[in-house]
Amino acid sequence: MTLLEFDSVTKVYSVRGAGQIKALDDVSFTLESGQTIGVVGQSGSGKSTIAKILTQLETATSGEVRLDGRPIPRHGSGLRRYRQQLRMVFQDPFASLNPYHSVRHHIERPLRLDQVVPRDELKAEVRRLLERVQLPISAADRRPHELSGGQRQRVAIARALASRPKILVADEPVSMLDVSIRLGVLNLLSDLQREEGLGVLYITHDLATARHFSNEIIVLNQGRIVERGTADDVILRPSHPYTQELRAASPDPEKFFASISDAEGGAR
């Protein structure tokens, strides 16, 4: 089922002295429920502009974004319902959580605001959400600084899940985490996508995780989609020169050591 449609979206910024800059240029894609789309590109490619438009921090200059076939409401209760259905997970789990509030407060807030469950079920729902992101229930009464980076990111995910969204937009969700816990958080997102039928937009600069955690990948360069396809097609058999460059520049020890032993084998 098509959840989200980006239909020929263009975003133009006017920069004083530099004229107009196209951050997004005629970008179209659709996101189905239970699907993860990886959006890859370098900084300045426009991938964060997609997130900004989805969260309505920016509005598209032209084109349309539709959720369940309806354009994003501009204001009022419609916009609130839209925001309830599309949630963000940010890069910096420190900055996105308020240090003065407990984990419980962070998760309860969207539950109350969106009236997801009756008041007397709040506690049980918090417990369920914490379990869902594989945090112990004891974490509920901690404050963000008492948790590790990975745990904080799990809290951020639990908070995003609280209003039972259909779509998660994850903007570099693991790039600030320690390497050994990155896979855990990504695997969690992947579980949620499969088990709850979430649509996930995974915005990243890391081709390797994009390949393993996305069904489809779109490659952005200078605001344009230069290549799209299934994850393995795009990464293993890139057709656009830009994607080829990106892949060649990404560390790939497997291929590196294979080529060394080939070279040695040839010399022998």
Added chain:
Amino acid sequence: MNAIQTPLHTEDYDALEVGTTATTASKGSVRVPWRFLGGRALFYAFTLWAAVTINFLLPRLMKGDAVSAYLARNRNISPEAADGLRALLGLDTDKSLFQQYIDYWSLLVRGDLGVSLLHGLRPVTEVISQALPWTIGLVGFATIVSFAIGTIAGAIVGWRRGSRLDAIIPITTFLSTIPYFWLGLLAIALFSVNLRWFPIGKAYGVGWSPELSFEFIGQVIHHGFLPAMTIVIASLGGWVLGMRNMMLTVLDEDYITVAQAKGMTNRRVLWGYAARNAVLPQIQSFALSIGFIVGGTIVMEMVFSYPGVGKLLLDATNAKDYALMQGVFLVITLSVLVANILADVAYAFLDPRTRQTGA
């Protein structure tokens, strides 16, 4: 900023070239940031207009009439003369407020600020121009000295954080919390009355008139020393504390570690890298305090009966001498503006990043 640097969309390009390895040089010449300067100029022009307009309105909104107050002191003036005076001062009420405003501006442009009732109907410009050099000379000098000493001391204290030099901070802070009039009276009591090292007040000795001679200049320095010293003592703490705190922030920056790893001498790291960056916010406060020199010295000039602008303003206010008050306010406004312009220029000169903000 998430924008693309070059709006180019050719299909055959080298990805390495795009936005990554621009090896062509931009011209090394200094670019004049016209847009930035223009924006600032506009801002200052507006501020000036607003200040002058408020200056025009204030005395007209106040109760009480300058001429009546003047008449109360000089009983031998006829009613006709009083009306003449009102006309002279622009206080004749048969003109519309707008007409008065236009008149006010046209006089202002010609440098005519009216006449001072308090000083025997002498032009306000003349009265102020006699007082202004004393204030600017004395307080300006003291402020610069205080800024220089405080900033240098703050840099050193910040550099040697945790050492015994830290004791300077509470001492100077304590001195700056003493009410100024009390500090001034204390200084007079100690150095003028008891020790008789310095005269009690005034800018120069009785019987002298301003002239360009070594003796007169000696007089001025002798008379000015105590007020200048008390100003330095009272304001030093702020400079030391501000600079020291900024140093602590800057010392945590990577480029300080780099400078040390580069094998720079401590002296070079301290002055060339740390203090050079830490002084930037100080410049801003310095400009502010320069701006307040003219308006902020009333207490000092009272305590030391110094013939400056602060005393002028005080007397004018007591006597409801509106023309003089307006003149002094205008001078204060102008000096704040000029100080801010100077700070802008200094900042642009010292911090290359500000030159770009307009672009």
Added chain:
Amino acid sequence: MSNALLSVQNFSVIYDVDPPVQAVTKIDFELRRGEILGLAGESGCGKTTLAYGIQRLLKAPAVITSGSVVFHDASGDDIDISGLGVEDMRQFRWDKISMVFQGAMNALNPVATIGSQLEDVFEVHRPNMSKAQRREAVVELLDIVKVGGQRRRSFPHELSGGMRQRVMIAMALALRPQLMVMDEPTTALDVLVQREILRQISDLRDEFGFSVIFITHDLPLLLEISDRIAIMREGEIVELATAERIWNNPQDEYTKKLLSSFPRLTGEKGLVKR
């Protein structure tokens, strides 16, 4: 001339806070002349503390509690870094060991031109050079790292991240040191720029023959550029071997865990659930 450039023995650092934290524990290793030694581990493993510690660049509350660091100079002299006096240490720095820091963003003084910051190095370490000679050397350095000598009058904020990092490399190269310590030099950069910088480092190493200690958490990247790799965990080196052995035949459990934390770009190995 021995093959070793730097010998580190029994090197320990604690952070003297309450309670004290043992950041680096009794580390021994030898750096060979001309090699790129990778130092990998997660945040807090002590890799940065070790690299700064051997140059005595740590600030309080860090305290070096034991160990010796000996630099085997190309002249044949052995220099005991821990025994150098303040002035000798200052002269030793940058001349023998230079550094490239993480995120060139803040590593350059924002209010001085890059040319003057490069010239600083010569002014301090080569006092006999004339102003013209210094300028010439700066232009040459900027040309070597492909920033271009014309840019010497630029301020740091006028350059892109990649450019700034090249300037830092030029600065590190200035005195032709025998060792460069690089602390996450490409972490903040885009992948294409990162690859260029790495290529440049490796080319310069081939040309000038310096050794490199390369610190990063990015193990796949390290595997491609390092001759040998030391894996650090909780202040200790758990494994030190050639990049190839680390990849093909890791011995330590933690090394294996770290390797498996990175999904393969093209291969299927890894712990990814799909």
